[in-house]
Amino acid sequence: MAEGEDSSARERELREHDSEETVDRPTLKTAEPVHEQSPLLTASEAGDEEGAGLIEDESTLDDGNREFESKSIWYLILLTISIGGLQLAWAVELSNGTPYLLSLGLSKSVMALVWIAGPLSGALVQPYVGILSDNCRSKWGKRTPFMATGATATIISLLALAWVREIVGGFLGLFNAERDSEGVKISIIVVAVLFVYILDFSINTVQAGIRAFILDCCPSHQQEAANAMASRVLGVGNIIGYVAGYLDLPKHVGWLGNTQFKILCVIASVALGSTVMLSIGSIRERDASIDGPPIKGKGGILTFFQQVFKSIRRLPPQTRKVCEVEFFAWIGFFPQLFYSSSYIGDIYVQPYLEANPNMTPEETEALYENATRVGTFALLVYAITSLSTNVLLPFLIAPSYDAPSASSKKDQPKLLTHILSYLVIPGLTLRRAWLISHLIFASCMFSTLVVRSISGATALIGIVGVSWALTLWAPFAIISAEVSKLEELRRSRGVPDDGTADQAGVILGIHNMSVAAPQILATIGSSIIFRFLQKPRGVPGDHSMAVVLACGGIFTLVAAYLTSLIKDEIEVPEDMTAEEGEQRNRVVGRRRSSEAGLVSSERIGGLEY
Template sequence: MAEGDAAPQGEEAEDSKKRTSTTNGEPPRTPTGNGNSRPVHEESPLLSASGDEEDDDLIVENGGLEDDHDDYHDTKSLWYMILLTISIGGLQLAWAVELSNGTPYLLSLGLSKSLMALVWIAGPLSGALVQPYVGILSDNCRSSWGKRTPFMVAGSAATIISLLALAWAREIVGGFLGIFGADRASQGVKTSIIVFAVLWVYILDFSINTVQAGIRAFILDCAPSHQQEAANSMASRIIGLGNIVGYLAGFLDLPKYIWFFGNTQFKILCVIACIALGSTVAISITTIKERDPRLEAAGPKTKGGILAFFTTVFRSIRRLPPQTRKVCEVQFFAWIGFFPQLFYSSSYVADIYVQPALEANPHMSPDEIDRLYEKATRVGTFALLVYAIVSLTTNVLLPFFIAPSYDAPLYDSTSSFHSNKSYTTRFSRLLDALVIPGLTLRRAWLCSHLIFATCMFSTLIVRSIAAATALIGIVGISWALTLWAPFAIISAEVSKRDAVRRARQSQARFARQSDGGEAALDIQEDQAGVILGIHNMSIAAPQILATVGSSILFKFLQKPRGTPGDRSIAVVLAAGGISTLVAAYLTSRIKDEVELPAEAIPTEEPTREERRSLSRERGLVRSGSYTGLEY
């Protein structure tokens, strides 16, 4: 990690103990090393063991209470952004394995398409419940590891176990029942294998959503508010790399090269995903340091239980920030279309591949059909590889042409007010020239919905492998914006609101005003975990509708495996394109820039200490461009 990216350590430890006291009814305050003081709260790890309220001593070690606000809002380097977001690439590799090979694997176990569609309800169901719950838990976490790290570690471990159990389902169930003399070829054993695999699909999706909730909040917490677009753009690039690795691995004949990981394609892919997830999460949490949550003022205590969870979620939904609420509305309709595309794209291409062979030879043996579909799955995976390459290319190149919503502070910690960059370089001027006037991130997102809908409608008429692969590849543009735009818009708003809250607390500290009750309320409302969890609910809920709708369509339109003339997947994809048009309309109603509350805008030039605390969050202006390279 680049020098200066870690949390501030402050000056050397003071040898003498500083006594805390109350003045004019204020809470005890501790020195910060810069001449100011910070309120002491009940969960501070630096409070002494003494129970005397008047004579408690506070030991300040290594500037432990030095205000870490400035460093966390300083502009971060490219290397910092890579380390911050690399864990989401490992997670995406696990997703890629499930998306590209999960459906063919379940079909090979004997599931019908209609039942398989109901199995995939595990993803949206876990997203709707797990992510908000994990968000609330992590918001209230006071671990020395940080708020998000414990959930990233636990979720990763569970995901790894789930992938391995799913991949070796036949061996585990067949070996266990074989102890009691059961024949592995019997229908009872086959049914048991299906039930076991479906169970681990659910556990896998719950585990992945736990990791995802932690990683998304981790990125938001550790990236400065004026670099939220940059952080989420980098995250989408890392996701693109994870997709490419996953789909490329799925396209290759892995048992031929790395047979020691397993004797089937799916087993080897699961092992690769486990290694990638474990290593990338380890890199992120060991190189990027979260704020110590024990130094933050504790929010109000909440009751546990299911009823309390839903009460908290519904209350948080009612008070969502305005931009976030609009993004959630867009996501609801967009993901009715995206969910079938994610799970059935490879099967759509594979069905086109097998149709000529089935028509030429309608009486193929089961073994011949299995071999045909195995090759067809690799052809479908190649289309997803093209899709991933287009998505990554879009994520790399598009930021150069996007006019940034904001990325430069109105003033910084070392100078008075300014409105533009103090210097430019030939390279920066070149990058500025690439920006397309008026092409904001929100407008690019709107265009991506229209592109997606057009491609989905086209699946009804496309009947060649090349054209189908091209269609899926073009959808990669829409996928790139889906991974970037909504998270960037929400993260920018949440981060700025969080910065305003910190600014108010700082102002109250400077003015020696006690405002503990309102501060606790702000902390509860503006926590990243629960807001991102609610956003994921807006993604997950429509997936449940899409799953049920897909199951109904498959029930009436599908034909038995190996029967020519099956067009059911194309119909399901086209139906999803209709809802995406509604998402495009709703996107047009979103504002291009996050507005700050009026009270957050400075009315006069602040003092030096106020500038240090407030420079990154109050009043941001549009600077030259967001290059995606210069952070």
């Protein structure tokens, strides 16, 4: 066919194509195969063997900023490994922070004011960092700068806390102050508390960045898989932390420090720094500078709280329900995390206290040290159970929030897919597994009132590891899947960022508020129960720990009911559905313009693509 006839035929085809009210298949067929260098082809289409159309589906119009193909297992490991290093820092603070501060001379009455820094920083820092990172336009990405800065601050504050005696004593020694004087001791306590607050704020900064980093760098259909991997890495970090705390580190690696706490801080610092560098060095975020300037607004604390409250009101529906579940669940989880070892320790000491009520203070302290080791062993069983659950459970749960794409099915070996399909329990979705985990947790907490043996109590805490595994996985997977899906829809439909839709950073920050706020309530409630039920140290018959744990189980039942209200699929909001027609017309208009330009180029230059 002659060149002019070919061009006329294509023009007639284009006019007929434009006369349709809707365009179901906005493609332009050509007489010759489409060349893979065509500028209208996406990366995935350029490698398609068929090469039948210029643009096959509107979901691929993403300016090349989003990859929809499934990521490998190594990619997910590198993506989430930094959260394992962070968990080591958390483990050091939670397991050894209290004994260390007490060794400095801090009273127990002041201790509650110190440890409230954790939930307080979680409620304020993470949403603030989320807002800042959402508005970040660095060429390195939105989250990477905050991950790097937060990790650096965490390492500095962790090491400074471990060597606070030497730092403060050496500085005041320049002014001829005696290290054993009361003024120096008080100064050491004040500076140590200051570093604890800096440490908590730094940890929450890097955690906010890591969670948003995982969400942004993983396709929506793999959000469950990514968060399952994150929970596994957390489990590994927990086990390493508990094993390191159980060992006599000064005996084996005394060159790292002369105390257990110093060596643990060094190990945690090396782990955090290396894992964060590995994640941000191997996985590059999309260039945030191409998103244009962020929405301008007034700064200040008042503006921050106004934006947070606005974001809470417009949370996506699934995310809102998850936050409601988390609020009640964490009223129960917070006492379990802090008092499980003490609960087992109380069971351990009761027979000895009853048999010998006149122990010396030295004998009593030695008894409680052994009780702490017994409780630590139960936590080790708890961590192993949690990790095992995170490894095995994803093979048993039917995919819900991460419906695999065609590319993910194509890339997966057929034999492996066939074998794994037999492991899936029909009807067991991630949401239902999360609901069951709440019921398991509540049952174990109620059982603490009647279980009074070491083996039985260790078994209870070990079973709770199943619930903890789902707590580290399910809420983040549900939220990430919804946020990622909505973000993909906005980008594919060309919806501009006008500030009416929140991004991952602020949404995950609000979720962390729903986790941190109930911890403050749980701390106050636990203190009230202890005020009326606890007995002096060394006096038999103290069952206050079991009562606190059982009260937490009551609130977890409320969380179980709220979990039953969450749906197993993601629903697109009505406002996005209403915009779909208009955005589709814009997309089709851009395609027609590009296709017309292609025909014009072919007609003038006689080039064939």
